[in-house]
Amino acid sequence: MGVVARWRPKQELTEQEQHIVQRMERTGKLFAFLRHHRHELIDDAFQEELEAMYRQTGAGKEPVPPGLMVMAMILQGYMKASDATMVELTVFDLRVQMVLDCMGSTEPAFSQAALCEFRHRFIRHNMDRRLLEKSVEVAMRHKEFDPRKVKAMLRVAIDSRPLEGAGRVEDTLNLLGHAARKVVACVAREKGWPKEKVCREAGIPLLLEKSVKKGLDVDWNEAGQKARALQKLVKQLDAMRAWLKKHVPEEQLTRPPLSVHLATLEQIGKQDLEPDPEGGGGVRIRKEVAEDRRVSVEDGEMRHGRKSKSKRFNGYKQHMATDLDEKLILACAVTPANRPEAEATPELEKDMKQQKLRIDKLYIDRGYITSSVVEKVQEQGGEVRCKPWKSKNGELFSKSEFKLDMRSRTISCPGGQTQSFTLGTTVEFEAQVCDGCPLRAQCTQARPGQGRTVAIGEDEALQQRLRKLVKTPAGRQRLRERVGVEHRQAHLARRQGPRARYRGVRKNVFDLRRASCIQNLEAWQRRLEPSPAKVG
Template identity: 30%
Template sequence: MLGRKKQQLTFTDINILQTWEQKPLVPEDSFYYGLSQADDVFRDELFADCYASCGRPSIPPSLLVKVILLQFHDRVSDREAEQRALYDLRWKVALNLPLGEAGFDHTDLSRFRARLLLNKKERTIFEEILKAAEAKGLLPTKCAQQIMDSTYVLGAGAVQDTYTLIRLAVRKLLSTLKNRPDFPELSLNLDYEGKGKPKINWEDPAEREKLLNQLYQDALAVISATEGMELSGKEMELRDLLMTVATQDIELKGDGSVTIKQGVAKDRLISTTDPEMRHGRKSSSRLFDGYKNHTAMDKESEFVTAVTVTPGNTHDSEATFELIDQQPEERRPKEVTFDTGYGTGKVREEMATRQIKVISPVPERIGKDGCFPKSAFEIDLDRQTCRCPAGQIAPEKIYDKKTGRLRVFFFSPDQCQNCPLLNQCTRNKKGRRTVTVNAHERYLQEGRAFQKTDEFAGKYPERCKVERKQAELVKYGLRKARYLGLAKVTLQALLVATVVNFKRYWKLLNQKVTAAVPYNDMAINGTTPVLASG
């Protein structure tokens, strides 16, 4: 049953103590005081459908939401949050809690987070802050200009090697099936009851390969034993996990044995504790393991307007339209600024269809082996011609058989072999240069032309605003995942963004009220204006 915040005051109530002191216990422009004045935003009714209509009243969800936001603001655990609520006056002001009361048990927090995910309420408070900002005139809705960016989130799961992945996946599946009467007795090579790694000489390649083959054989045996069984959702998930890790890094040899293949498999699963985290790249040389957080920010007000989280190996451009589509129609941007990671030809074409202006440099490829890049060639799509740096026109073209789209320009060997720029242009064994035409070439050309304009030069530097916002998100705990799984990491990202947005909301609201009060009135009274709730 939904519990609601009590309105009756007591002698130990924190508001009574502030009355005795005749001044607030915390600064009025602080995050803590702001939370105490935001009961119009954090309302119990928002979560009414998460609770039964009868029974014992719950802890008020408005209280738990504030606690979770304070957790991220102060970077504390569930247990520490309970202690802060009991002894820290700043938290008592924020939560309107009487002296001597915590108001909740630390276990209530994990249950409440699970309730948010179960009832698809993870975005509720994030959206309520934005609605409140719109209502106060702090967040523009018409002709919105937004900036998008991403940052990495280190996963909470352990990153495991191939041996550990297979061993733990076998163990997880066996532990769920061992009590089923229809699961047969298996004679396996290894013991999967113990938690330690197999005791072999890990420096010996022969012993490692022997262990790999034993693990592989056991994995196949367990998978084969489950064929034809009616599996639950959890059991099927674990079986799929085992099938993935047992094959992704494995290469069959001619004699039927297996070895670890060279290279990294595409979309490689790296952890059995968090199967959704992935290898990702911060740059061409710097790697991370976990997720990517993608953020859209209003350029004028600097509110975070959209958040989505993807596995670490997801290209930035794949999150672009999720950031747009999750926003209400009236808040969706008319102009978007982002870096080259988002500014692909496919994104530009879709943006043009949606009539959204793109402020982004076009990704440029470096010429292979130090040769002329594609940008050195003049491509006329209307005339379907390609002119090289030496002024030659490509005589041959290839079209897509299905769509009829122009795909490649070919220069002839005679043109290239007699050209003084040959060594700067191609190392092709056939002695001639080819130029590939992107499926979205026209939009890329328009982007290259636009980035040479004064308008682009004036607007693109404003992208740095979102870098500051990302740094603030990291400050409040976004860099390291607290939880396992994409859904829970997304919840974390939304809660951190809500903390950052509420800080911004309270700051702008204070500035707005202060600006509305004549300076002489404040000087006469000797006080600063107090913001009323609502």
């Protein structure tokens, strides 16, 4: 492949562009902003990084300038357009044509296939992270932001929000049937047969119906019918597996995509089924939900998660780190919905380290309190601000009634008994002293001969500092400073919607980084706008 063409949009506005920009003083401001500042975001240095994605790729069709494609992806995220719609917008939307520097063109600036291929290449080379970094760099470079805070000590807040997955969530019977259909479809393509022929030959006629449950055709309200339906489906799945071993070459069974579909079917069976204790060699649906249970065939990384004890969702958690002073999103991560918040912080740390950013004050909720970023901020002399864990013990004395001395590593109960402790252990007060204590009835319901116990956390020193913080009006005011990250999350939720655009963790990381980049550009744009006082 020869030299990749570089995007060189002009900076001066034509008369037509000036008219368009004037029309967008109240709505569509980002189009006008990008027209004025696109050369700063997509500069020569960044374009050189983009061009490196194409080196040593061999001969082939010359790509559309990657700088133009990045700008198109930003507009696509801003306009919430599909790939097909985005291609057409380059022909009939003057705002898009103006930003992409193709005014008056009657042909699309790129094809749908080119846009899709570029996105995959962009993700593969981790350039979506670089795009988010670039949006922070260009914003911080301007005098409207405090240049002293670049690469300096920052007030950073980390928060998460639920994201419904794009894959269809199904019950066990439908999951098994869906996975089996994928196997049948793959075998049909390999053999050049109709799917119906594969179903009949493989002994799984249930898949001839539009749905597995329609093929089973039972009264689901009648006792025992669901169990019999499951046995029927499992029997036909076993027949299909036996037929595959006999009629499909081993090399095909172990080669994607067939091997992937077979692995999905096996995974669902292992997670959702267990031997029937009544015997007979049958199976039943598991009584307890398997750890890390798969909930969708199409998106294997989606998981069950909880917004609260009563509200459940299926999909992912989005995590973001925000600079509270400059209102810029610094780093993003996505995890399956069932994973704890602390698992997202290594990715956030890595991205912030790449930007040489250091945290002075870290604002988090309790889900992140055990994360590695908390420990690192404290090691570097920074401050962690978070609500402490609540100490509950019903009507009895709670842990907060005990006096902890972190220097001497001792804990004293309300009755005056003192014990030494080690972090991460449970302290048990002497039973003999507790039995004769006049406050025993208010402290513990343990049987005589047993003393009161108090758990000491690994992060007990931090928890003690946080409990002192939350007891004062000034401390509670400091905790409320993290509300800025919740505003950023709300803006992202409105921009992206409640449902994931893509399947899988990595593509949804890309979409989150793109949305965060757009949000950073809008923050930059607002900084450049004159204040009402200056306008008046």
